[in-house]
Amino acid sequence: xxxxxxxxxxxxxxxxxxxxxxxxxxxxxxxxxxxxxxxxxxxxxxxxxxxxxxxxxxxxxx
Amino acid sequence: xxxxxxxxxxxxxxxxxxxxxxxxxxxxxxxxxxxxxxxxxxxxxxxxxxxxxxxxxxxxxxxxxxxxxxxxxxxxxxxxxxxxxxxxxxxxxxxxxxxxxxxxxxxxxxxxxxxxxxxxxxxxxxxxxxxxxxxxxxxxxxxxxxxxxxxxxxxxxxxxxxxxxxxxxxxxxxxxxxx
Numbered sequence: 001x002x003x004x005x006x007x008x009x010x011x012x013x014x015x016x017x018x019x020x021x022x023x024x025x026x027x028x029x030x031x032x033x034x035x036x037x038x039x040x041x042x043x044x045x046x047x048x049x050x051x052x053x054x055x056x057x058x059x060x061x062x
Numbered sequence: 063x064x065x066x067x068x069x070x071x072x073x074x075x076x077x078x079x080x081x082x083x084x085x086x087x088x089x090x091x092x093x094x095x096x097x098x099x100x101x102x103x104x105x106x107x108x109x110x111x112x113x114x115x116x117x118x119x120x121x122x123x124x125x126x127x128x129x130x131x132x133x134x135x136x137x138x139x140x141x142x143x144x145x146x147x148x149x150x151x152x153x154x155x156x157x158x159x160x161x162x163x164x165x166x167x168x169x170x171x172x173x174x175x176x177x178x179x180x181x182x183x184x185x186x187x188x189x190x191x192x193x194x195x196x197x198x199x200x201x202x203x204x205x206x207x208x209x210x211x212x213x214x215x216x217x218x219x220x221x222x223x224x225x226x227x228x229x230x231x232x233x234x235x236x237x238x239x240x241x
Contacts, residue, residue: 012224042164046164
């Protein structure tokens with residue numbers, strides 16, 4: 001464990017979790033941070049929402 | 063044969079919309095679609111009705127787009143651009159304006175206006191950031207594949223993807239979810 005994460009690093013890890021497998025240490029630190037930080041929890045939900053939205057972009061006929 | 067040609071041609075508008083999401087240069091998008099249609103007509107036998115025509119054509123188009131992006135990157139490497147995202151956090155690494163919960167995000171997915179706003183936000187990203195992000199999230203390519211095509215290190219790729227997400231989140235927060 002590398003100590004408490006700052007929001008800047010937690011947001012970066014939440015984002016990278018969508019692109020690569022986090023190390024055990026990273027994912028544990030992120031979990032702890034998210035459990036106490038509403039801003040970063042919202043950030044994580046929102047980047048997941050973004051993924052879903054982007055996937056739908058251009059799929060409907062206007 | 064004629065039916066197949068007409069069906070393929072019928073997907074042109076869809077393919078062009080798809081290509082324009084990835085290539086800001088409209089001429090390049092037209093080229094990618096044109097090459098896709100030609101390749102499709104030449105490859106009617108390989109299609110053989112196995113899958114959905116649109117899915118099959120999109121698969122060909124993705125390759126054409128990645129080719130164009132790769133070639134363009136070789137000719138003139140793009141700078142990342144200064145996107146001003148460092149200002150989102152204070153010196154101690156805390157959010158200056160922590161993300162608040164979005165109301166009814168799923169309902170947004172039902173409206174054309176939302177997608178128009180999303181495209182507008184994408185248009186504001188620096189070109190290289192947008193490109194990398196769209197290859198990841200719209201084409202659904204793996205990061206390793208994107209890094210290879212764009213000749214980026216994985217770390218650089220992750221940085222660009224994260225910056226795209228930060229910027230898009232901000233843009234939607236300001237221009238859509240705060241309405």
